[in-house]
Amino acid sequence: MPVDIDIAKVAHLARIDLSAEELAQYGAQLSVILEYAERVSSLPTEGVEPTSHPLPATNAFRPDVVTPSLTNEEALAMAPEAEDGYFRVPRILGEP
Amino acid sequence: MAEWEAVIGIETHVELQTKSKMFCGCAVAFGEAPNTNTCPVCLALPGAIPVPNEEAIEGIVKIGTALDSTINKDSLFYRKNYFYPDLPKNYQISQYTFPVCEFGKLDIMVDGEPFTVGITRVHMEEDTGKSRHVGEGGRIHDASHSLLDFNRSGVPLVEVVTEPDIRTAEQARAYGAELQRIVRTLGVSDARLEEGSMRFDANVSVRRGPDAEFGTRTETKNVNSLRSLQRAITFEIDRQIRVLEEGGEIIQETRHWNEGKGVTISMRIKEESEDYRYFQEPDMLPLEIDEEWQQRVKANQPELPAQKRARYVGLGTDTHTAELLADDPALGGLFDEAVGAGADAKQAGIWLTQEVVAYLRREEKTLSATALSAEHVAELATMVAAGDLSSTASKDVLNGVLAGEGTPREIAESRDLIQISDSGFLDTEVDAVIADNAGAFEKLVAGDMKMIGFFVGQVMKRTGGKADPRLVSEMVRTKVQG
Numbered sequence: 001m002p003v004d005i006d007i008a009k010v011a012h013l014a015r016i017d018l019s020a021e022e023l024a025q026y027g028a029q030l031s032v033i034l035e036y037a038e039r040v041s042s043l044p045t046e047g048v049e050p051t052s053h054p055l056p057a058t059n060a061f062r063p064d065v066v067t068p069s070l071t072n073e074e075a076l077a078m079a080p081e082a083e084d085g086y087f088r089v090p091r092i093l094g095e096p
Numbered sequence: 097m098a099e100w101e102a103v104i105g106i107e108t109h110v111e112l113q114t115k116s117k118m119f120c121g122c123a124v125a126f127g128e129a130p131n132t133n134t135c136p137v138c139l140a141l142p143g144a145i146p147v148p149n150e151e152a153i154e155g156i157v158k159i160g161t162a163l164d165s166t167i168n169k170d171s172l173f174y175r176k177n178y179f180y181p182d183l184p185k186n187y188q189i190s191q192y193t194f195p196v197c198e199f200g201k202l203d204i205m206v207d208g209e210p211f212t213v214g215i216t217r218v219h220m221e222e223d224t225g226k227s228r229h230v231g232e233g234g235r236i237h238d239a240s241h242s243l244l245d246f247n248r249s250g251v252p253l254v255e256v257v258t259e260p261d262i263r264t265a266e267q268a269r270a271y272g273a274e275l276q277r278i279v280r281t282l283g284v285s286d287a288r289l290e291e292g293s294m295r296f297d298a299n300v301s302v303r304r305g306p307d308a309e310f311g312t313r314t315e316t317k318n319v320n321s322l323r324s325l326q327r328a329i330t331f332e333i334d335r336q337i338r339v340l341e342e343g344g345e346i347i348q349e350t351r352h353w354n355e356g357k358g359v360t361i362s363m364r365i366k367e368e369s370e371d372y373r374y375f376q377e378p379d380m381l382p383l384e385i386d387e388e389w390q391q392r393v394k395a396n397q398p399e400l401p402a403q404k405r406a407r408y409v410g411l412g413t414d415t416h417t418a419e420l421l422a423d424d425p426a427l428g429g430l431f432d433e434a435v436g437a438g439a440d441a442k443q444a445g446i447w448l449t450q451e452v453v454a455y456l457r458r459e460e461k462t463l464s465a466t467a468l469s470a471e472h473v474a475e476l477a478t479m480v481a482a483g484d485l486s487s488t489a490s491k492d493v494l495n496g497v498l499a500g501e502g503t504p505r506e507i508a509e510s511r512d513l514i515q516i517s518d519s520g521f522l523d524t525e526v527d528a529v530i531a532d533n534a535g536a537f538e539k540l541v542a543g544d545m546k547m548i549g550f551f552v553g554q555v556m557k558r559t560g561g562k563a564d565p566r567l568v569s570e571m572v573r574t575k576v577q578g
Contacts, residue, residue, distance in 0.1 A: 013371055015179055052172055052376060058384035064114045064151035067121030067135075075131045075139060075246070085130045086243035089181045092227065 005031055098305025102333045103313070104262035104298060106325075108275055110285045111223060111293040112155040112252035118222045119146030119189065119250055126291055130245035138250035140184035145379050148173075152220065152252035153196070155284040157385060157393045159254055160197025160218045162278050162400055167390045171196045173220075173377040181244055182225040190255075192374040195219035196385065202258075202278075203402065204270045208415075213271050214259030223251040254284075260299070260310065265329040269322050272296055276322075277401040277423065289320050296325050300332045302340065311336070312346040316360050318353045328353040332360050404428065411441035420449040426463040427452070433470030439477035447473065451491050455498045467500040476504040483517035483564045484508070517564040519571070522555070525563065526571045529554040540576055548572050 007027035011018045018026065069075075072085050081088040114124055120137035136144040160167050174192040200215030225246040229239035256275065262268050276294060279285045287294040301313035316332055319325045336346050351360040399407070401422050408418035408431070421428045427448050434444045456463060476493060479485040485493065485508055496507035508514050516522060529551055530537045540547035551572045555563050 013177075013373065052170075052382050055381065058170075058382050060147060060381045061150035061153070062116075062121070062147040064116050064149050065121060066116045066123045069122045069133045069135050070139075072129065072131050075134045083243055085132075086228070086245055087131070087181075089227075089242050089244060091239045092181055092229070092242050 005034060098308070100302050100333075100337050101305055101308075102263055102265075102329075103260045103301050103303060103310055104264075104268050104329060105260040106258045106262065106268055106271060107297040107299070108256045108272070109223075109295045109297075110159070110254045110256065110279050110287060112152050112254060113283075113285050113293075114149055114151045114155065114252055116149060117250040118149055118152050118220075118252040120144075122247075122250065124251050125247065126293070128247055130243075130247065133247040134249065138184070139246055140186075146189060146377075148380065148383075149252060153383065153385070154393070155252065155282075156196050156218060156220045156254050157389065158282045158284055158397070159256070159279060160200060161390070161393050161397060162282055163197070163200035163202055163215045163218060163256070165197035165200030165215060165218055167197055167385055168194055169385055169387070170194060171383040171385065173380045173383075174374045175377050176221075177373045180224070181242060182227045182246075182249070184225065184246060184249060188221060188224065189377055189380075190221035190374075191219035196383065202271065202274060204267070204274045206264075206267050206270045211267055211270070212261070213267075214261050216257045216259050218254060218256050221253050221255060223248050223253045225249040265326045265333065268298065268329050269326040272322050272325050274401065281398055281401055283398075289322065292320065295320065298325060298329050298332070300329055300336065301346070302333060302336045311340075312348050314346065314349055314351050314360075316351045316353050320355075324353055324355055327358060328360055331358065335360065408441070408445070411435060413441055413445035417445040417449050420453075421445060430463065430468070430470055430473070434473035434477075437470045437474035439470075439474040440481060443477050443480065444473050447476070447490075447494055451494050452498065455495060459498075466498045468494075468498050472497045472504055479504060479508065483567060484514055486513075486515055486564070489513040489515070512562075514562065515564040516559055516562045517567055519567065522559075522563055522568055522571060525555050525558055526551070526568065526575065529558065530575060537575075540572075 005027060007023050007030065008018075010030070011023065011026075076082040076085070076087065079087045111124075116122060117124055117133075117138055120135050122133045122135050122138055125133055137146055157167055172191065172194045173189055175187040176190045176192070177187040179186055195217045197218035198216070200218065202213045202215060204211050204213065225244050226248050228243045228245070230243060231240035258271070262271060276287045276289075279287045279294070285293055289295070296319045298316045298319060299313050300316065301311040303309065303311045314332060314336070316328050319328050332351070339346060347362075350363045352363055353360050404422040405415075405418045408421055408428075409415060413421065421431050431441075431444055431448055434448075435441050452463070452468065455461075456466070476485070476490055476497070479493075480487060480490050485504075489508070492511065493504050493507045493513060496502070496511070497504055501507050502510070533551070533554065536547055536550055540551070548569060552565050552568050555568045556565060
């Protein structure tokens, strides 16, 4: 069954700038994936225990121990722009 | 029409004071050089895998337990997706369905009245980095660019969400203060509002009376003191009522508290419906907080502030003194020890919260930097109870002890402050004064009770001010009757 998808909104949420042609192309591809998910959803699952993870394990923790961090230079090595030890970004227009 | 009523819910973020971050081993530290506590995990470099800090999970279970919550045995992490420069992964690891804690409550007192705030949920997440806006006085809208420090990125963050149960700004403030006391008592966070390790967001709406539907709400952020929380909510309630009474409409929006101007300001951003596209964090296993873990946390829970205050009142302090003692761990600890060493609780509470606090303020010292011990307090209390020391003199002696001049008895003796409470000796003195002032005594016998003061004064004079005036007064009264 066909699934309605607002591909322009999805692209905006992911901050991907798509042309009209690309919107149509990706919209069609994404619809196929969603249709597959719909098919899975329609399966009878009554009596099946919900699974939140494929592995039958829980609580993979680390102890509260400090390990070495990157140096400031290493941290900023791949930053497109840096200033005074900070990552520098264009002006931010609003809070999320 | 019914009176306006406000409906308030508070979201509180509490940074946990673990040694390392939530999902990596970088140090949790405040005020260090920018971007010196980061690694591939908290900078979101490709391939990095988050692994939760067990101590942080222990911390949220402690908070949830103290807030009478249900601790979910099975709990999941989710990705909350949004774009903002201080969020390097473009999602925050948080919780959605199955948070660690749900259905809690917090009992508070507001103007002497008990009030219960329902706790919807307490969930675990990670903090974001910090941004600094450059140019035009650091205001976000006028900045030329922004600078990012990711030292805070990934610091364990617990969010406590209340039900919309709160009705006044005073209740909101009392709730915030009590929550702060609790997390400090649990030792999981320093909860310093001014440094941002505890932060409030206030959801406020107004409606016509308790039976009306909820109005449209606004969310006020950037509230960094308890006083600001109260002021911001008061302002927002008044603003919404004014807008509605003028026929306007409340817009569901995020507002920013401007401390200097004392107003909330719209963030003026295009409001899109929230679409965080939560989905389960695939890089992490589910959490399982079993019965044994839950019971262990419950069994090791320290005495909570409300329990402590109730215990102090039970020992004999007044409510206000109990609050002051419970709010100051050092003072409360010394109080407990002093009472344990035999000091009268009421007397010890008053000395500690009045004389001692005044001394510490005056001298700009902490309690541990003074010579005062629990034994000193107990000895002083015993001396006053035995009549060896007047209440006034006890304050001088206490200041001497604080300054390190010796034990209460040593100081009282060296300053010649020991009272005479030997009743045989005082009886002779009283008789002598009566014999010398027969006329005055006749007036007293005739019913002029003012004369008691005269006789006490005369005895004090004869004893160089060292007689116990209370005892002398009693003796004079007995003589009148006899």
